[in-house]
Amino acid sequence: HFSQGDGEVSFCGAIEMSGFLDLKCTVIKGGMKLLPAVGPSPLNVNPVFEIGPLEPRYSEWLVFEGISVDEDGTQHYLDATIAYKRAVLNCIKYLSQFGYTEEQIYLLLSCCPCEGRISGIVDVPNAVCTLAIPIAIFDRDIRPPRDMDAFALLAQGIHTVTRDVC
Numbered sequence: 400h401f402s403q404g405d406g407e408v409s410f411c412g413a414i415e416m417s418g419f420l421d422l423k424c425t426v427i428k429g430g431m432k433l434l435p436a437v438g439p440s441p442l443n444v445n446p447v448f449e450i451g452p453l454e455p456r457y458s459e460w461l462v463f464e465g466i467s468v469d470e471d472g473t474q475h476y477l478d479a480t481i482a483y484k485r486a487v488l489n490c491i492k493y494l495s496q497f498g499y500t501e502e503q504i505y506l507l508l509s510c511c512p513c514e515g516r517i518s519g520i521v522d523v524p525n526a527v528c529t530l531a532i533p534i535a536i537f538d539r540d541i542r543p544p545r546d547m548d549a550f551a552l553l554a555q556g557i558h559t560v561t562r563d564v565c
Contacts, residue, residue, distance in 0.1 A: 408487055408508040457512070457533035461541060463490040464518070467526040474524055479517050482528035486515070490530050497541060511536055 427433065438444040465485025467478040475481045491504045499507070512533060519527035534541060 408505065453512075455535075457535055459534040460514070460531040461534055462529050462531045463487075463493065464527060464529050465489055467524070476524045477520060477526045479520065479526040479528055482517075482526040483515060483530070486528045486530040490532065494541065497537075497539065508532070 463486045465482045465488070467475045467482045468485070469475060469481055470488075487508060490508065491501050494504045494507075495501055508530070514531045516529050516531075517526065518529045519525070
């Protein structure tokens with residue numbers, strides 16, 4: 400994929416691309432002993448990897464939160480899938496006030512550099528997930544008004560975050 404947001408929100412909404420890759424590999428004799436397997440068994444190994452540099456780097460994000468309570472108010476015990484879905488739906492609801500259709504936002508979240516996280520899994524019975532979208536990808540200011548009551552923002556599952564960029 401050329402671009403895909405965290406969580407594969409629409410399952411197939413990423414931006415596809417064609418390309419060529421010139422790959423060179425080196426076999427490290429005894430490498431499996433040098434890098435022990437991380438997983439429950441030798442046949443079920445999970446990779447450990449370092450992420451390369453990502454550009455561009457964004458410093459301002461709008462963060463949407465969801466908990467594991469569905470639209471009907473039913474609690475789903477530590478269900479991160481429901482919590483992530485709620486964060487996405489909170490984002491869609493919020494961004495729709497700027498003239499975007501729900502479908503446009505859905506597709507945007509599928510391919511923009513958004514960051515999804517499991518932000519809390521110890522607050523039984525709720526799982527908490529967040530979805531952060533960089534403010535700079537929009538052609539207008541999508542931040543909530545500065546004079547808006549902080550409690551009103553929190554009730555909508557919205558947080559603003561500024562990160563230092565190295």
